[in-house]
Amino acid sequence: MELFDTSKSILQEIKLDPVFGNVHLLVKRDDLIHPEVSGNKWRKLKYNIDLVLFQKKDGILTFGGAYSNHLLATAAACKLAGLKSIGIVRGEELNADINENLKHCAELGMDLKFVSREAYDSRNEKSAQETWKEEYPFYLLVPEGGANYYGIVGCQEILKELPANIDHLFVAQGTTTTSCGLLVGIEENTQLHVVPVLKGFDAKAEMKKQLFPFLIDEETIVEHLNKVEVHPDAHFGGYGKWNTELTDFISKCEEKYKLPLDKIYTGKAFYALMDWLKAQKFETPQTIVFLHTGGLQNG
Ligand SMILES: Cc1ncc(COP(=O)(O)O)c(C=O)c1O
Numbered sequence: 001m002e003l004f005d006t007s008k009s010i011l012q013e014i015k016l017d018p019v020f021g022n023v024h025l026l027v028k029r030d031d032l033i034h035p036e037v038s039g040n041k042w043r044k045l046k047y048n049i050d051l052v053l054f055q056k057k058d059g060i061l062t063f064g065g066a067y068s069n070h071l072l073a074t075a076a077a078c079k080l081a082g083l084k085s086i087g088i089v090r091g092e093e094l095n096a097d098i099n100e101n102l103k104h105c106a107e108l109g110m111d112l113k114f115v116s117r118e119a120y121d122s123r124n125e126k127s128a129q130e131t132w133k134e135e136y137p138f139y140l141l142v143p144e145g146g147a148n149y150y151g152i153v154g155c156q157e158i159l160k161e162l163p164a165n166i167d168h169l170f171v172a173q174g175t176t177t178t179s180c181g182l183l184v185g186i187e188e189n190t191q192l193h194v195v196p197v198l199k200g201f202d203a204k205a206e207m208k209k210q211l212f213p214f215l216i217d218e219e220t221i222v223e224h225l226n227k228v229e230v231h232p233d234a235h236f237g238g239y240g241k242w243n244t245e246l247t248d249f250i251s252k253c254e255e256k257y258k259l260p261l262d263k264i265y266t267g268k269a270f271y272a273l274m275d276w277l278k279a280q281k282f283e284t285p286q287t288i289v290f291l292h293t294g295g296l297q298n299g
Helices: 040-054 069-081 100-107 117-121 126-135 149-161 177-185 203-215 218-225 244-257 266-280
Strands: 011-014 023-029 059-064 084-090 111-115 139-142 168-173 191-196 228-230 286-292
Touching: 040 059, 040 069, 040 139, 040 149, 040 177, 059 069, 069 084, 069 100, 084 117, 100 111, 126 139, 149 177, 149 203, 168 177, 168 266, 177 191, 177 203, 177 218, 191 203, 191 266, 203 218, 203 228, 244 266, 266 286
Parallel strands: 023 286, 059 084, 059 139, 084 111, 168 191, 168 286, 191 228
Antiparallel strands: 011 023
């Protein structure tokens, strides 16, 4: 498989019951891109890997928790690109055998380094970054979740594979990298719906920080953010939390629409979409796209 081939990411049409209104719903199945470098991970890593190859570095050093999809995706993508990878993992008491995710990272050649929670939590501070760079000068440092400039540029490319004239585009939100990528390239009349999976997350404030390198001035950023609707109440208790209402919903979607969703991100975002649709009762036809950002590797 060619590196960064996204041809497996189809647009799946979902046939909805009339109760959901006059809606043409499509799911952009980025989860199908690759079994390990799935969904937005592929998009976020593309230009980071490009940069490593261009700068002739050895590989990528990145950060994550024990269940991080991003660590696994980085390990797999680096292996595919013939690069090395280092994963800095939160929790000095852990080891590579603690779960399947880390085991798999190690099998893919990722060099796992376990650090204390304090060291991990200060990873983005300037002095910590300098230390990592000094210790691993031939590695590109990529933040947790692939949340950097190159990640946003890669996510923007999703738009090239979407149909024109979308009325509403839905996406799950963690670091905001994916949603910012979509927002910088979105059409004038498309509304971007973001579904944070963290409780009490200030979605627009977080997006604003990431948008500065792209949109430069405050006014342009605010203009863009006016196209964003935040759905703040679909977190089901917060990151990594869920209940039977969510797991039943996910099972029904799989059965009824042949749409697999995960409990951490896409299940919550699709739930928010369906809930919102029921309340809208659209009479004029609407084209709605749900971006499936992957996450199925860890359930
Ligand atoms: C499956 C999945 N969907 C959505 C997201 C959220 O994307 P972002 O962090 O770019 O907001 C993540 C986290 O990276 C994820 O793993």
